[in-house]
Amino acid sequence: MKKIKIGLLGLGQIGSGVYRILTRKKSLLQKKSGVSFEIEKIAVKSPGKKRAVSVPSKLLTRDAMSVAKNGRADCVIELVGGVRPAKDFVLAALKSGKDVITANKALLAECGEEIFKIASRYGRRVFFEASVGGGIPVIKALREGLVANEIQSVLGIINGTSNYILTRMTHDYLEFGQALAQAQREGYAEPDPSLDIDGIDSAHKLAILASLAFEEPVRLRDIACEGIRAIDQNDISFANQFGYSIKLLAIAKKTAEGLEARVQPTLLSKDHILSKVDGAYNAILFRADEVGDMLLYGKGAGSKPTASAVVSDLVDMAQGRPDKKTNPWLTKRRLKIKSGSSIQSRYYLRFSVIDKPKVLARISGILGDHGVSISDVIQTERKVGNVVPLIMLTHHAGEGAVQDAVKTIDRLPVIKGKSHRIRIED
Amino acid sequence: MKKIKIGLLGLGQIGSGVYRILTRKKSLLQKKSGVSFEIEKIAVKSPGKKRAVSVPSKLLTRDAMSVAKNGRADCVIELVGGVRPAKDFVLAALKSGKDVITANKALLAECGEEIFKIASRYGRRVFFEASVGGGIPVIKALREGLVANEIQSVLGIINGTSNYILTRMTHDYLEFGQALAQAQREGYAEPDPSLDIDGIDSAHKLAILASLAFEEPVRLRDIACEGIRAIDQNDISFANQFGYSIKLLAIAKKTAEGLEARVQPTLLSKDHILSKVDGAYNAILFRADEVGDMLLYGKGAGSKPTASAVVSDLVDMAQGRPDKKTNPWLTKRRLKIKSGSSIQSRYYLRFSVIDKPKVLARISGILGDHGVSISDVIQTERKVGNVVPLIMLTHHAGEGAVQDAVKTIDRLPVIKGKSHRIRIED
Numbered sequence: 001m002k003k004i005k006i007g008l009l010g011l012g013q014i015g016s017g018v019y020r021i022l023t024r025k026k027s028l029l030q031k032k033s034g035v036s037f038e039i040e041k042i043a044v045k046s047p048g049k050k051r052a053v054s055v056p057s058k059l060l061t062r063d064a065m066s067v068a069k070n071g072r073a074d075c076v077i078e079l080v081g082g083v084r085p086a087k088d089f090v091l092a093a094l095k096s097g098k099d100v101i102t103a104n105k106a107l108l109a110e111c112g113e114e115i116f117k118i119a120s121r122y123g124r125r126v127f128f129e130a131s132v133g134g135g136i137p138v139i140k141a142l143r144e145g146l147v148a149n150e151i152q153s154v155l156g157i158i159n160g161t162s163n164y165i166l167t168r169m170t171h172d173y174l175e176f177g178q179a180l181a182q183a184q185r186e187g188y189a190e191p192d193p194s195l196d197i198d199g200i201d202s203a204h205k206l207a208i209l210a211s212l213a214f215e216e217p218v219r220l221r222d223i224a225c226e227g228i229r230a231i232d233q234n235d236i237s238f239a240n241q242f243g244y245s246i247k248l249l250a251i252a253k254k255t256a257e258g259l260e261a262r263v264q265p266t267l268l269s270k271d272h273i274l275s276k277v278d279g280a281y282n283a284i285l286f287r288a289d290e291v292g293d294m295l296l297y298g299k300g301a302g303s304k305p306t307a308s309a310v311v312s313d314l315v316d317m318a319q320g321r322p323d324k325k326t327n328p329w330l331t332k333r334r335l336k337i338k339s340g341s342s343i344q345s346r347y348y349l350r351f352s353v354i355d356k357p358k359v360l361a362r363i364s365g366i367l368g369d370h371g372v373s374i375s376d377v378i379q380t381e382r383k384v385g386n387v388v389p390l391i392m393l394t395h396h397a398g399e400g401a402v403q404d405a406v407k408t409i410d411r412l413p414v415i416k417g418k419s420h421r422i423r424i425e426d
Numbered sequence: 427m428k429k430i431k432i433g434l435l436g437l438g439q440i441g442s443g444v445y446r447i448l449t450r451k452k453s454l455l456q457k458k459s460g461v462s463f464e465i466e467k468i469a470v471k472s473p474g475k476k477r478a479v480s481v482p483s484k485l486l487t488r489d490a491m492s493v494a495k496n497g498r499a500d501c502v503i504e505l506v507g508g509v510r511p512a513k514d515f516v517l518a519a520l521k522s523g524k525d526v527i528t529a530n531k532a533l534l535a536e537c538g539e540e541i542f543k544i545a546s547r548y549g550r551r552v553f554f555e556a557s558v559g560g561g562i563p564v565i566k567a568l569r570e571g572l573v574a575n576e577i578q579s580v581l582g583i584i585n586g587t588s589n590y591i592l593t594r595m596t597h598d599y600l601e602f603g604q605a606l607a608q609a610q611r612e613g614y615a616e617p618d619p620s621l622d623i624d625g626i627d628s629a630h631k632l633a634i635l636a637s638l639a640f641e642e643p644v645r646l647r648d649i650a651c652e653g654i655r656a657i658d659q660n661d662i663s664f665a666n667q668f669g670y671s672i673k674l675l676a677i678a679k680k681t682a683e684g685l686e687a688r689v690q691p692t693l694l695s696k697d698h699i700l701s702k703v704d705g706a707y708n709a710i711l712f713r714a715d716e717v718g719d720m721l722l723y724g725k726g727a728g729s730k731p732t733a734s735a736v737v738s739d740l741v742d743m744a745q746g747r748p749d750k751k752t753n754p755w756l757t758k759r760r761l762k763i764k765s766g767s768s769i770q771s772r773y774y775l776r777f778s779v780i781d782k783p784k785v786l787a788r789i790s791g792i793l794g795d796h797g798v799s800i801s802d803v804i805q806t807e808r809k810v811g812n813v814v815p816l817i818m819l820t821h822h823a824g825e826g827a828v829q830d831a832v833k834t835i836d837r838l839p840v841i842k843g844k845s846h847r848i849r850i851e852d
Contacts, residue, residue: 021574021716032573034751129571135717137571145555145563147458148447148737273723276702290447290734291561291724297699298720308716311574319748325460 002035004318007067007098008042009089010079011060014103014130015042016052017307018077023053029311035318043067052303068092075317077310078102083110090115094124101313103130103306109207109220112329120330125323127313132205133158133282135305136298137312142212142286143324149288151213153253155425158205160280160300161196162228162248164188166265167278169236170245176232188280198227199263202250209284210252210261211328216335218252218328224262224340230420231265235350238378238391239267239422244348245275249425258336260343267348267424341400346375346424349402351390351409352417355383359414360390370405372397387416393424428461430744433493433524434468435515436505437486440529440556441468442478443733444503449479455737461744469493478729494518501743503736504528509536516541520550527739529556529732535633535646538755546756551749553739558631559584559708561731562724563738568638568712569750575714577639579679581851584631586706586726587622588654588674590614592691593704595662596671602658614706624653625689628676635710636678636687637754642761644678644754650688650766656846657691661776664804664817665693665848670774671701675851684762686769693774693850767826772801772850775828777816777835778843781809785840786816796831798823813842819850 006022008015022029022037030036043064047057061067068076068089076093078100080086086107093100095118102108108115108131119126129139133156142151157163161183168179180197183189195201203225210218228248239246244267253260268275273295277283282300287293299305353359364374376393394402406419432448434441448455448463456462468481469490487493494502494515502519504526506512512533519526521544528534534541534557545552555565559582568577583589587609594605606623609615621627629649636644654674665672670693679686694701699721703709708726713719725731779785790800802819820828832845 017716025574028576029574032750032752136720137567140566140571141563141722144742145566145738146734147741148451148455148734150454273702276699288734290443290730292731294562294722294724296567296720296722299718304716305718308572308574308714312571315573316570321747322745324458326458 001030002318003038004035004075004314005038005040005073006314007040007070007073007076007093008079009064009067009076010081011042011044011051011055012079013303014306014310015079017303018079018310019053019055021307021311029315033315033318035315037314037318040073041067041070064089065092069096071096073098075099075101077314078104079310080104081106083107087111087115091118094118094122094126097122097124099125099127099317101127101310101317103128103310105131105201105204105208109204112211113217116327116329125317127317128208129313130306130309132208133284133296134298134300134302135308136282136284136296136300137309138209138284138296139212141296142209146286146288146291149290151254151286151288153251153287154206154209154213154284155274156206156209156250156282156284157247157274157277158250158282158284158300159196159199159202159248160282161189161193162202163277163282164280165197166228166231166246166248169231169233170240173233176229197229199225199248202248202263206250206252206261206263210259213252213286214254214259214335215326215328216331216333218259218261218335222259222261222337224264226264228265234389235348235420235422238350238389239348241378242376242393243270244268244424245270246422247274247277249274251425255338257342258338260338265422267422269426272425341398341403343399344396345399346396346426347394347402348422348424349392349394349406350420351415352387352419353390354414354416355386355388356414362412362414363390363409366408367394367405370401372402372405427456428744429464430461430501430740431464431466431499432740433466433496433499433502433519434505435490435493435502436507437468437470437477437481438505439729440732440736441505443729444505444736445479445481447733447737455741459741459744461741463740463744466499467493467496490515491518495522497522499524501525501527501740503740504530505736506530507532509533513537513541517544520544520548520552523548523550525551525553525743527553527736527743529554529736531557531627531630531634535630538637539643542753542755551743553743554634555739556732556735558634559710559722560724560726560728561734562708562710562722562726563735564635564710564722565638567722568635572712572714572717575716577680577712577714579677579713580632580635580639580710581700582632582635582676582708582710583673583700583703584676584708584710584726585622585625585628585674586708587615587619588628589703589708590706591623592654592657592672592674595657595659596666599659602655623655625651625674628674628689632676632678632687632689636685639678639712640680640685640761641752641754642757642759644685644687644761648685648687648763650690652690654691660815661774661846661848664776664815665774667804668802668819669696670694670850671696672848673700673703675700677851681764683768684764686764691848693848695852698851767824767829769825770822771825772822772852773820773828774848774850775818775820775832776846777841778813778845779816780840780842781812781814782840788838788840789816789835792834793818793820793831796827798828798831
């Protein structure tokens with residue numbers, strides 16, 4: 001039987017999951033793949049640390065670079081995370097003739113072009129199913145299942161932490177800070193949650209999905225990114241009254257004016273299939289010319305789902321799948337990025353106003369002057385002289401026009417605090 | 427560039443879609459696959475017929491067997507449908523050294539073992555992504571994406587016609603006959619709709635999914651099959667009042683007592699993700715030990731989605747993907763089939779009763795005698811002496827006990843018409 005020797009970099013959540021599957025399901029995997037997988041060496045930061053899996057200490061080393069370069073291994077699984085030093089290990093592995101499997105979205109989003117150039121030069125393959133959507137085979141579905149399609153758009157809920165927080169805010173009426181604290185207690189959020197809640201993790205994943213979908217490198221700086229820190233219970237409950245859920249959505253669309261790529265809190269109609277994606281689940285909705293709308297849904301993170309994706313890559317690699325003929329990161333960039341201000345959308349606007357006669361007329365007048373027309377208004381019970389929220393939904397309007405109007409409105413003396421603008425995705 | 431010559435059997439909806447993709451997207455597919463696809467010959471019933479695509483008449487022939495055996499083709503795409511004569515063509519193609527791509531679920535469900543035995547003997551591959559879920563890459567996700575998983579259950583809405591009918595009944599309050607007629611007018615149902623509405627098409631697809639999921643041949647006769655003809659507007663609206671949708675569900679579960687496989691109308695809580703799958707859409711929900719719950723959703727039929735799946739198979743085949751090491755249809759059967767009467771479930775029961783004092787007590791007494799306890803009752807406005815529907819939801823009970831109880835109840839003189847029993851899937 002064919003043997004594949006593996007160098008494993010990292011033995012955290014995902015690494016432990018991979019180790020567990022490769023040892024406990026050894027015979028299942030042999031049967032399914034015709035290959036015997038052997039872990040040659042594992043690089044860890046603290047060999048003495050207590051772990052979820054018990055690993056023979058002779059497999060462990062602190063020297064990740066030696067594992068990356070180890071001549072006895074056929075491939076390296078990189079589960080270190082982050083750009084540095086992970087990138088050095090990946091490049092070293094490729095240069096020493098090994099295929100690489102990685103779950104590292106930051107690395108691919110930020111250095112995809114460099115990594116695939118080296119892989120191509122050394123005739124090696126890089127697999128990365130686990131980098132987006134955890135256990136959901138979204139990369140495989142997109143590159144293989146939809147091979148006959150031109151992709152028109154990708155909409156994704158691809159950060160479980162943010163989605164968990166927004167779900168708790170929606171169903172349990174928690175404020176953002178309470179929901180975040182809850183997520184941290186339950187292990188859904190890191191002690192420093194900024195990568196997740198500021199939308200950066202979603203943007204990393206969207207860069208990968210959009211690159212594959214549109215077959216050209218989409219870079220992090222091409223993606224307008226906004227997180228969920230500014231969402232409060234008012235927004236959640238007013239959106240609900242209008243029939244919407246608020247989701248942190250990653251969006252990439254091909255338009256006549258170029259690529260539109262953004263990560264933003266978004267109002268989604270409760271009829272929209274993505275509005276039903278709750279808790280730590282992820283979902284990705286493709287719109288494509290042949291298949292129409294197609295959705296994949298599942299656990300986007302966690303030890304077992306992500307390890308499942310890593311092992312599926314391992315089997316693909318071991319079975320000698322031919323490498324993809326097209327690689328967006330090896331392609332010359334022709335995509336134009338659509339400027340944010342030219343995006344047309346409906347908007348949810350929340351103003352904090354002093355409740356005085358004619359305030360509504362004044363604000364809607366300014367919006368009208370900018371060509372922004374209003375479809376719905378909620379003005380809560382009137383207490384003249386108090387600060388109250390004033391909520392408006394607009395018809396389709398240009399992002400630039402809405403921005404300008406809100407800037408003007410924010411200068412009115414009756415406005416207290418910064419106004420809040422959220423896109424509506426129809 | 428590598429060339430793959432194709433013999434195409436059938437130029438109906440799917441065949442026309444495949445022809446269109448292979449001609450209009452020729453350069454896209456060359457770029458993505460590194461292969462040039464050439465259609466060598468197309469077998470059709472009526473070469474003179476007007477079609478959605480215009481095909482050079484020299485490509486057309488009436489002689490399907492000559493296309494199946496044609497020495498100049500590398501592969502045959504079988505889109506004839508049905509068991510005979512499709513099976514003869516597929517076997518002839520395999521025996522003359524060609525790989526086969528098929529969308530034929532009936533053929534695989536009924537003759538999978540024979541077909542894969544011949545394929546294996548002649549060293550050929552059979553691809554069948556288009557046989558389940560149309561454009562959704564569900565076979566690929568299951569065999570490749572979930573390779574590291576043991577599958578615990580498969581739940582699917584895998585017949586678009588039935589789902590369209592149930593959706594129209596639910597949202598537009600149509601009776602079954604009206605919704606069926608509407609489906610026929612809109613091209614969602616055949617003039618003879620029995621394969622779809624009697625659950626047979628779903629059972630074919632479930633046989634394929636369950637065989638792959640549990641890695642042993644699941645045969646059509648292993649699947650308890652019930653269609654949607656008996657569902658009426660009462661059921662839809664009472665289910666709705668209790669917070670449920672009615673869906674034609676294909677279910678396969680591994681249990682301690684063996685495999686449970688059935689196609690049945692089912693009450694699904696409105697919180698269940700499958701209850702949101704409306705219209706002609708399909709969805710398949712896997713529960714697996716590593717990834718947990720994973721759902722795939724999209725268009726399960728139609729020319730373009732199904733052709734998209736056929737072409738993805740073609741690319742996999744042309745790129746020389748190694749064949750799967752495990753094939754359920756080449757595996758010795760060890761699966762025990764769980765007997766229907768031992769299945770435990772909650773039930774929705776609808777009785778047509780003459781409204782008289784003590785009827786409710788009498789019926790619930792008989793259920794109680796059989797160990798079936800009631801969780802909810804709806805008795806509509808009382809008009810003593812009239813026939814009215816009496817609806818009950820039960821707690822978990824054995825299928826056998828419920829059947830026996832209903833049989834006894836149906837013999838009561840106050841019962842008019844056959845009582846109706848629908849499972850509830852929690």
